[in-house]
Amino acid sequence: MSTGIYTLANDLVYNQLVALLNSIEVNAGKETPVCVIAYNDQLDNVRQEIATRDNVTLLDNPELFARWEEFSYRVWKTHPDALQEWQEQGMKTKFYRVGENHRYCAFDPESPFEKFIYLDADTLLMNSLDFVFKQLDESDFVVYDFQYKDPAHIFNVASPKLLEVFDESQINSEIFCSGFYGAKRGLFPEEQREWLVSQLANGEAEVLYKRAPNQSVLNYMRMRSGLSIHNFALSL
Template identity: 30%
Template structure:
């Protein structure tokens, strides 16, 4: 029985990927990790990850390309904002019998591979409170009006940035059939926030894999993970979820641009530059940030001149 972690990345998200891998390897040097290239622009990140973190590239790249193009074509060109996100569906056919998938806008605070111990009794796992926010960013109210899913089933909605399952539970045929069902009913989904794959994979899991488990429902509860949450508390270098009085096991900047000044920037920066010289924030600001700061300085300067004149 083989276990491992899948990620998707390209050369445009090198910094995020380094932060994620630094955090994973800090707590776990052994669990194998496989990179599913987000697109053809991945050679630099692949070389770095192999040399520094023993990450291997998904072996059958032709399969990934064929699979993602077929899934994309089912809906038609131009329907999805980020169709390459469907490349992560190659997880179902890779080398691991049991796996977790992790987005690169995440850092972990523990040996995250231990979440796969839940596969002893479950076929699919996730670890978030997406369901607490209602069906937004996943489904439209049509799934309720037409009884596509029960209210109980909708409590199993999840964020597509962290989930896991078992090889062989989803076949190519199931993938194509599920996408065809979804393409026939686009009114079932909420794509307003350009969440390309999240609505579709939620539909597929709720329809095809009944033995599901959200780790936040474990005995004693479990902490949240979204960096946009306002109730977390800092205790030294730990982040605590006071609702369950437990430290976070991972932090996810879903929908948040990771840059100086963002939520928990210092946490992300610490993992990104682990064992490196820590640069100052000013050198890490994006051109947009620098432009906004300059505009603010000029505005303050004009205000002072008006006051003094």
């Protein structure tokens, strides 16, 4: 089974990307496959850096990106006021932080890794990730954080709909920060994505948190789909 690490970057975060790649080389090994997902087309320095590292590749596939951007756009079209609010704030794109949604491509059947770990470019790897990959044999998602202590940065906790959609016990234990997680290719096939959009359109979209759209939608997708999750912050 192919395994590897994803991150999301462009030239704006070039220095952070180099630090992350160095930390992976030191703490996971020089042979660890890493795929840098293009945030946008500002990639000159990123391409030059990747060319010097045999274990690192670049995912820059406009067709693949378009598929997941369209899904994200449809998600936010179901929200009562998100698109209007972002436009009033000067947003020039279809929705807020379009490039962040490129990380969803890791779930696509065309992506390179069957099991993967996603790390934001401004993080560092401080130890081996073998225990995370091993846990993915048992769980659909694997995380290691304390975001469950602050659900207000994942969902709109003021929405009365929230506790109709999810149990309070789920909210208090299953949510996670989207800067680090392990998961698997193929978890959200097209049929499942269509179902998720339909549920959001039926009134559930108001539970999404507009200021961290990618993080909110990813948690909604996992929880609403009933995919299993293991948080090492709770088990260790």
